[in-house]
Amino acid sequence: MRLRIRSACSKSASLCYDMEKLIANETNMDVQKVGETLTSNRDNIVLIGMMGTGKSTIGSLLASELGYQLVDLDSVIVEEAGCSIPELFEEKGEAYFRDLETTVLRKVLQECNIVLATGGGAVLRNENCGLMKNNGWVVALSATVDDIISRVGEDPNRPLLAGGARERVTALLEERKHAYSFADVTIATSGKSTEQVSSEILIHYRG
Numbered sequence: 001m002r003l004r005i006r007s008a009c010s011k012s013a014s015l016c017y018d019m020e021k022l023i024a025n026e027t028n029m030d031v032q033k034v035g036e037t038l039t040s041n042r043d044n045i046v047l048i049g050m051m052g053t054g055k056s057t058i059g060s061l062l063a064s065e066l067g068y069q070l071v072d073l074d075s076v077i078v079e080e081a082g083c084s085i086p087e088l089f090e091e092k093g094e095a096y097f098r099d100l101e102t103t104v105l106r107k108v109l110q111e112c113n114i115v116l117a118t119g120g121g122a123v124l125r126n127e128n129c130g131l132m133k134n135n136g137w138v139v140a141l142s143a144t145v146d147d148i149i150s151r152v153g154e155d156p157n158r159p160l161l162a163g164g165a166r167e168r169v170t171a172l173l174e175e176r177k178h179a180y181s182f183a184d185v186t187i188a189t190s191g192k193s194t195e196q197v198s199s200e201i202l203i204h205y206r207g
């Protein structure tokens, strides 16, 4: 149902919302209830998960496979801010980064047929989770602590891991232990190649 509404609305999330309001009016239902009642919107795929679970890499594979546009939220943030993620954290602070993250998320989710690779902390605001859930099919990627560390532990582009990757990864995973559970599906990536992970997601998506 939602899929059909989205197609009919040709690429506009706000138009989609207007349609939902119309249905709410006609059926005397609360507009939020209408959104919830409609099935998950599969026009977009949204990847969530801790740093190093492979969101950006898998996002790129999925986008080429489906002919969708890849949107890497961090890359759009870097474009908007005109500086790198570590510079943003260093010069403006995490709160500034999080505000920009929400602004950019709101903007990019107006598109249809995108694969959106989010940053690991994009799920920390309820507002962001609502945006993702209402405008996409949400896939959570997971990985073991050891794999996360070996994949990104030494990467200077992950400012939140600076000064002791194992301690930082362990602490963040604990802080975020329930943060990714709103996903429509969760895929474990450890012991799998990126191609295997991508195929597994596509089986669920097309299923």
Ligand SMILES: Nc1ncnc2c1ncn2[C@@H]1O[C@H](COP(=O)(O)OP(=O)(O)O)[C@@H](O)[C@H]1O
Pocket (backbone or CB within 6 Å): 049, 050, 051, 052, 053, 054, 055, 056, 057, 058, 117, 151, 152, 189, 190, 192, 193, 194, 197
């Ligand atoms: N399933 C996987 N197996 C091995 N390495 C992986 C896997 N997924 C991602 N990687 C590697 O981990 C690193 C981080 O991946 P990335 O896509 O940037 O993660 P994220 O966007 O979730 O932080 C990259 O070097 C990538 O090649």
Ligand SMILES: O=C(O)C1=C[C@@H](OP(=O)(O)O)[C@@H](O)[C@H](O)C1
Pocket (backbone or CB within 6 Å): 049, 050, 051, 052, 055, 056, 074, 085, 118, 119, 120, 121, 122, 157, 158, 159, 160
């Ligand atoms: O987990 C986080 O809070 C962050 C994850 C990063 O993205 P990746 O998950 O793509 O590494 C990036 O958004 C920023 O460094 C903060």
Ligand SMILES: [Mg+2]
Pocket (backbone or CB within 6 Å): 055, 056, 057, 074, 117, 118, 119
């Ligand atoms: Mg990434």
